[in-house]
Amino acid sequence: MTMSEEPNPPRLIAWELTSRCNLSCVHCRGASTDEKAIGELDTSEAKTFIDQVASLGSPILILSGGEPLVRPDVYELANYGTNKGLRVVLATNGTLLERETVRKLKEAGIKRVSISLDGADSATHDGFRGVEGAFDKAMEGIDALKAEGMDFQINTTITKRNLGEIPRILKMATSLNAEALHIFLLVPTGRGENLANEEIPPAEYERILRWFYEQKKHTSLELKATCAPHYFRIMRQCAEKEGMEVSINTHGFDAVSRGCLGGTAFCFVSSTGDVQPCGYLPAIAGNIRNQSFGEIWNNSTLFNELRDFSLLKGKCGKCEYKNVCGGCRARAYAATGDYLEEEPYCIYHPRQK
Ligand code: HEM
């Protein structure tokens, strides 16, 4: 492969620093528990990985987990990534954040912190998170972020349990002065497999994503639908009805992004160094203990398949929106065992039969 044929570098990497966690959420894709992690990358391996990422480009590096704050070298690694020119952010359940923790994260160059809130109150949130008091602790964590002037966003996973609370969560994110609300639609993987019957039905997906589109017109909060690739079709259908062109001026960053970014602009790296299209799709492109990150990103068959939208099967393969949506490859895999199959939670009928 010549230089000019090399794929674009990733724009965003989610890195599971550890699979360990102080909570035990019912939907956790990593089925995380408080048990000691086996085979975790050590500090020096972790730094080599950061070197390799930085030599390829300068993506946003999301320090995730498990719970990244249970790993003692989280600050050292954040600092290392920052010094290499990466935009390093942290994804946490918020329960371990104190003012001192936030100060150290700031010193390490962390630019933004995401806090997961799966309910507008303790009853719903603690029900998801498996630990009583998780909601109150996360709110205390948010107080600490605000007190130290750290930017933060709320991440919410949507299932049948909390669908009715999403407008309240949006209000809460607004009154808390968050920068953003990112919604994640449940992928039935890891412990989430047990929640498969709690996935919201496809027609509800359409409704909530249309609602999301409308809300964007009335808020300065950055609203992003993650793991909801249909949003990018719905946005275009709504814009067409409104007689609008979709452009960066009218629709911001969404206009130039697409639904599933797994393997094209995004990837996930597990605590043991497996490189995957995303954290919800247990297909492995390679392991950074055996190959460099760049080699895996550029050459893996899995990633090159995901970059070729002509390989999509079923409805997704025929769909006129395939370049902007692409379906959730993880949900297709969970339903059929084939990540190129059609997205099972989409009601749209492509024009081509
Ligand atoms: C700036 C702070 C941000 C934080 C803290 C954050 C946090 C997260 C977290 C926690 C995940 C799930 C990863 C995992 O643990 O499996 C995630 C996934 C993702 N985020 Fe963000 N994010 C941020 C910004 C962005 C931005 C600016 C984009 C825009 C492109 C973005 C796009 C995505 C995508 C595409 C995924 C992956 C979904 C998948 O797995 O298919 N994020 N983000």
Ligand SMILES: C[C@H]1O[C@@H](n2cnc3c(N)ncnc32)[C@H](O)[C@@H]1O
């Ligand atoms: C990193 C973000 O991913 C969410 N998360 C964890 N497991 C799943 C799943 N199976 N499906 C969708 N989102 C999930 C967390 O709740 C957190 O907000």
Ligand code: SF4
């Ligand atoms: S979703 Fe996050 S907080 Fe919940 S168990 Fe998994 S790693 Fe822990």
